[in-house]
Amino acid sequence: MDNLRSILSVAASGMFAQGERLKVVSENVANAESRGTTPGADPYRRKTISFEEVMDRVTGTSMVTIGEIGRDTSEFALEYDPAHPAANEEGFVKVSNVNTILEMSNMREAARSYEANMNMFEAGRKMRSQMIDLLK
Template sequence: MTDAISSALRIAASGLEAQSTRLRVVAENVANARSTGEGPGTDPYRRKTVTFTSEIDRLTGAEIVRVKDVGLDRSQFKSEYDPGNPAADGNGYVKMPNVSPLVEMADMREANRSYEANLQVVKQARELINLTIDLMRG
């Protein structure tokens, strides 16, 4: 039973770590949703993405999740007419980040739910360990 609990804890811990990274990247994207380039023609902030991979944990043999890469979203930048902006081109258009706050909020909710689910696994495993200790005492 302790091997199963140990595996569950390792799987949940890897999920917590992965979702924590995902939440950090989403927060960075939201914070930079209006960050333009420094001057005319320069690129604004480019949205970051997180890619996961699964691997076998050497200690327990369980399949765990890891962050494979924090990459860049290569989708097009938006343009907004804002001639007073220092990053505006000759026609008054500014390149805006390829960040959609709506997409980021949905991603944040999903990451938060996954984080909470993994946290519940840790709490349940802790309760099982405490119950086992109590049984061994009495």
Template sequence: MSDLSQSLALSASGLRAQSERLRVVSENMANTDTPGYRRKTVSFEQVISPTDENGQVKPGDVHLDRTDLPKLYDPSHPMADETGHYLGSNVDLIIEIADAREAQRSYEANLKMFEQARKMSSSLLDLLRR
């Protein structure tokens, strides 16, 4: 595989991984006020292939955050127990916004790398045509 196509594959894998990360973060943000909802996280894994060593990544398994759910007091809530408490969500909106920005910037960096490799490939083809 040529260096240009390897760089395209590398940046495409980064785009897919960050896209999955943005999807998980947006799910968390949408469920900030959902009682009993646990925050989801996704990790990345390196794609190991015997034929090439270009460092591609893929999204790993989605894991649930095991921190304790906050007990909220609202006796009028339908999920409240006899003491008037119910379990809230462990999603912190500030953390999710920071994760979304980081994933967005990483996505944009991979996109720029993809565009640059595509332009270089196009320029190479133009030179070879002459």
């Protein structure tokens, strides 16, 4: 087992997972202001992502992978807009259940986690390079 290879594998799996998390967050933010298009239609429902731990048989290390991309089942808020085509009889329209403040904090956390994994990957790469230089 190559410990330096394990470092690179773990860091790469973390970068992939956080990259996927950033994709989900960006999709949520992009659709945060969506509304239904017809009366009673649901607007965009917030996506969620979960991670799972998996054992890499080649390196023998524990890595992270995408568990599930699901949907937030919380209720939609109602906004009074009787002129909107999706307004119900009382003039209310369902609005997306995306909280942009929560999404921005998720984005910041994912970006920092990605950066930490990238730094770990770079450190492993440098150690491997130094080991090769010592063996020359």
